[in-house]
Amino acid sequence: MIHTNGWPEVVMEEITDPAEIARFRRQDERHRLNGQWLETHWGDLLPQARGRFVVVANQQGSIADSPEAAWEWARVHHPEDDGAIVHYVPAKKGWRIYADRG
Numbered sequence: 784m785i786h787t788n789g790w791p792e793v794v795m796e797e798i799t800d801p802a803e804i805a806r807f808r809r810q811d812e813r814h815r816l817n818g819q820w821l822e823t824h825w826g827d828l829l830p831q832a833r834g835r836f837v838v839v840a841n842q843q844g845s846i847a848d849s850p851e852a853a854w855e856w857a858r859v860h861h862p863e864d865d866g867a868i869v870h871y872v873p874a875k876k877g878w879r880i881y882a883d884r885g
Contacts, residue, residue: 813866816842821868834874840867 798804820842828837832846838853839845840861847853850869857867873879 810865813841813864814868815866817864817866817868820844821870829872832872833876835872837870837872838867839870840864 798807817839821837821839821844824844828844828846836847836850836853837844838847838857840857841864843861845853845856845860847856847869850871853869854867857864857869861867
């Protein structure tokens with residue numbers, strides 16, 4: 784939902800169900816492991832990943848031409864991994880500056 788000021792509405796909820804908390808923690812751990820795998824395998828993915836999307840699921844990586852194709856690879860090859868990650872790799876190597884124009 785979007786407020787009249789143009790910003791999305793943010794809703795915070797407290798989760799107290801131990802089963803839900805455990806599920807979130809398992810998902811976070813899978814996400815952490817996939818991120819760790821990516822950190823140690825950039826050399827295997829570059830330079831062919833430039834301008835494309837890297838996807839990591841179940842600590843295995845692939846390169847795709849679109850985010851949709853990346854997520855589809857993760858769903859098809861590792862449907863059990865809800866901690867998959869997709870990362871866009873800029874086409875050109877160099878500095879990127881992020882600034883709040885707010």
